[in-house]
Amino acid sequence: MLEEFGKPLAVQEVDLAEPAAGEVLVRLVACGVCHTDLYTASGADPSGYAPTVLGHEGAGVVERVGENVSSLAPGDHVVTLFSPQCGECIHCKSPRTNLCLAIRDMQGKGYLPDGTTRLSRDGEPIRHFMGTSTFAEYTVMPEIALAKVSPEAPLDGAALFACGLSTGLGAAINTAKVEPGSTCVVFGAGMVGLGAVAGCRLQGAERIVCVDMSEGRLELARGQGATETMLGGDDVVERIVEMTDGFGADYTFEATGNVRVMRQAVESARMGWGLCTVAGVAGKGETLEVIPRFLITGRRVAGSSFGGVKGRDGVPALVDRWLAGDIDVDPFISHHITLDEVNRGFELMEAQDGIRSVIRFG
Numbered sequence: 001m002l003e004e005f006g007k008p009l010a011v012q013e014v015d016l017a018e019p020a021a022g023e024v025l026v027r028l029v030a031c032g033v034c035h036t037d038l039y040t041a042s043g044a045d046p047s048g049y050a051p052t053v054l055g056h057e058g059a060g061v062v063e064r065v066g067e068n069v070s071s072l073a074p075g076d077h078v079v080t081l082f083s084p085q086c087g088e089c090i091h092c093k094s095p096r097t098n099l100c101l102a103i104r105d106m107q108g109k110g111y112l113p114d115g116t117t118r119l120s121r122d123g124e125p126i127r128h129f130m131g132t133s134t135f136a137e138y139t140v141m142p143e144i145a146l147a148k149v150s151p152e153a154p155l156d157g158a159a160l161f162a163c164g165l166s167t168g169l170g171a172a173i174n175t176a177k178v179e180p181g182s183t184c185v186v187f188g189a190g191m192v193g194l195g196a197v198a199g200c201r202l203q204g205a206e207r208i209v210c211v212d213m214s215e216g217r218l219e220l221a222r223g224q225g226a227t228e229t230m231l232g233g234d235d236v237v238e239r240i241v242e243m244t245d246g247f248g249a250d251y252t253f254e255a256t257g258n259v260r261v262m263r264q265a266v267e268s269a270r271m272g273w274g275l276c277t278v279a280g281v282a283g284k285g286e287t288l289e290v291i292p293r294f295l296i297t298g299r300r301v302a303g304s305s306f307g308g309v310k311g312r313d314g315v316p317a318l319v320d321r322w323l324a325g326d327i328d329v330d331p332f333i334s335h336h337i338t339l340d341e342v343n344r345g346f347e348l349m350e351a352q353d354g355i356r357s358v359i360r361f362g
């Protein structure tokens with residue numbers, strides 16, 4: 001429970017109402033601790049609110065379903081989606097985007113689609129977070145925001161597909177659509193960047209260069225398929241241009257959230273057809289500087305939210321690729337913690353200790 005910005009989360013009992021029509025009660029088994037949770041907890045997010053129950057990287061088991069829920073039943077294993085897929089809106093019907101329009105406004109304000117909350121304390125409503133609120137033993141979510149995944153998948157690993165891992169994989173697979181034999185550069189080797197490295201490998205890239213400030217993380221990148229790694233810095237663009245016969249890479253990916261690195265990613269893309277995919281979230285008010293000549297000479301810049309993954313279809317497919325042995329998820333889970341230790345999860349993240357702490361419930 002986030003009571004007040006800048007204060008540690010408090011673990012306490014709150015009331016959770018039964019799922020209404022189109023909603024599902026989920027018993028959480030695992031949940032990753034992500035920067036977005038900390039960003040809101042700190043008060044830095046201008047659209048944040050408190051009190052609320054944070055958490056958005058959840059995986060669990062369906063406990064009960066409300067009226068008119070047809071695609072999920074008790075016992076199903078699910079991954080929570082802050083980016084839902086209604087299947088009916090103009091965006092869901094287009095192959096060009098995953099930004100479902102169905103519940104955006106209500107979700108952003110902390111309400112379920114009907115404009116109310118299922119969470120409350122002493123009769124006072126408490127708003128949901130990202131439509132998920134998964135730092136909890138149970139949550140109620142819209143059916144369209146739950147992806148049914150294989151019951152074979154361990155749920156602590158499945159939780160990572162709720163956010164950063166799918167974002168990185170999808171940036172390479174869906175947004176950039178990396179072609180076999182290409183040269184790729186990934187800036188940042190956190191959850192998102194490492195996912196992008198793995199995505200480039202799955203797409204059959206020939207060279208995958210990963211850039212980070214941490215040797216330990218570059219080592220993880222090699223484990224995910226990076227063929228070359230380097231420490232970041234002011235001269236990174238020159239180094240990349242030099243190692244690509246003076247041209248730059250076919251595909252670049254930015255997964256740091258730093259606008260100067262975004263610019264490096266644009267400038268490291270090859271003239272003629274280089275595509276830079278930006279996945280990092282910049283600070284409020286920051287802008288990306290691009291010299292127009294880089295665009296005129298054939299480079300393109302794309303943004304990617306949740307890796308362009310249409311969650312209900314795409315997350316189960318990615319989880320199946322994990323089960324098939326194509327994606328190595330274990331190295332990303334650095335710490336298992338309990339819900340009571342959630343603030344320690346934030347500390348570990350701030351210290352860049354490991355990639356993900358995963359809360360296990362019960």
Ligand SMILES: NC(=O)c1ccc[n+]([C@@H]2O[C@H](COP(=O)([O-])OP(=O)(O)OC[C@H]3O[C@@H](n4cnc5c(N)ncnc54)[C@H](O)[C@@H]3O)[C@@H](O)[C@H]2O)c1
Pocket residue numbers: 035036163164167187188189190191192193211212213214217232233255256257258261278279280281282304305306307
């Ligand atoms: N687009 C989306 O839907 C989406 C989803 C999840 C996260 N994100 C964003 O993606 C970004 C990455 O998330 P994460 O969880 O992987 O974060 P992270 O902090 O774990 O990883 C960022 C990495 O960038 C590296 N880095 C910092 N400065 C660098 C530099 N100058 N050059 C090279 N590397 C540098 C850090 O060493 C770190 O390893 C964040 O901005 C996050 O908000 C976006």
Ligand SMILES: [Zn+2]
Pocket residue numbers: 034035036056057163164
């Ligand atoms: Zn996240």
Ligand SMILES: [Zn+2]
Pocket residue numbers: 084085086087088089090091092099100101102
């Ligand atoms: Zn939709």
